[in-house]
Amino acid sequence: MKKSTLFTILISLSLPIVLLLTDVEIITFDLDFYERKYDEYNIPEVTGIEKKNLMTITGEMLDYLKNNREDLIIFAEVNGKTEQVFKEREILHMIDVKDLFSNGYIIRNAMLVVFLISLSWLVIYNRRAIGKALIASSVWPMVLMCILAVLMYVDFHKYFTYFHYIFFTNDLWLLDPNTDILIQMLPLEFFSSIAFKILACFVVELLIVLVGGIILNKKRITN
Secondary structure, eight states, X not given: OOHHHHHHHHHHHHHHHHXXXXXXXXXXXXXXXXXXXXXXXXXXXXXXXXXXXXXXXXXXXXXXXXXXXXXXXXXXXXXXXXXXXXXXXXHHHXXXXXXXXXXXXXXXXXXXXXXXXXXXXXXXXXXXXXHHHHHHHHHHHHHHHHHHHHHHHHHHHHHHHHHXXXXXXXXXXXXXXXXXXXXXXXXXXXXXXXXXXXXXXXXHHHXXXXXXXXXXXXXXXXX
C-alpha cells in the first residue's frame, strides 16, 4: 500500500471521530441547552426542584464529568425538603458515564494526533491527495449518520437502549422515573433532543469538509 493511500485512509477514519466526539463534548456541556430543555419539559415541576437549584445541580454534575468535582454528593431542596439529590444507584451510573467520557477524550485526542500527522505528511509529500482524503472522510460517516437519523426517528427508545447495552456492562442505567431525580432531570426526550442536535452539527461539519474536499480536488484536476 502506498503511503499516500495509507494516510488518506487514516484521515478518512480519524477526522470524523475527532469531529463527532468534539461535538458530543461541546453540546453535552452547554448549560444553556439544559436550561432550554428544562423549560420545555417542565422539569422543575417534575423534580420538585426550583429551576435555579436545578441549574446549580446540573453545573455540579457536568463539573463531575469534566473531573472538576470529586463526587456527586449534592444536597438541595426537593419538594420543600433538603435532601441528597442523587441516590447510590444514580451515583454509580454516573461513575460509568464519567469513565465513558474519559475514554472518549483519550480516543478523540489520539485520533487528532493521527489526523494531524497524516495531514502533515500529505501537505509535504502529496498535496494532490488532500481533497480526496477530505471527500472520503465526509462521505462514509454522512451515509451512516443518515441511516442512524432514520433509525432514531422511527424508534429512539430502542436504539438508545442498544447504546446502553453496547457501552455499559451493568444495568445501573435502568433508573426509576418515579423516584430517581437523575432520570427526572434528563428524560428520554432530553436525550433524543441532544442526540439529534449532535447529529445535525456533525452532518453540517461533514458537509463543510466535503465541499472543501471537492474544491481541492477540482484544483488538483485543473492544475
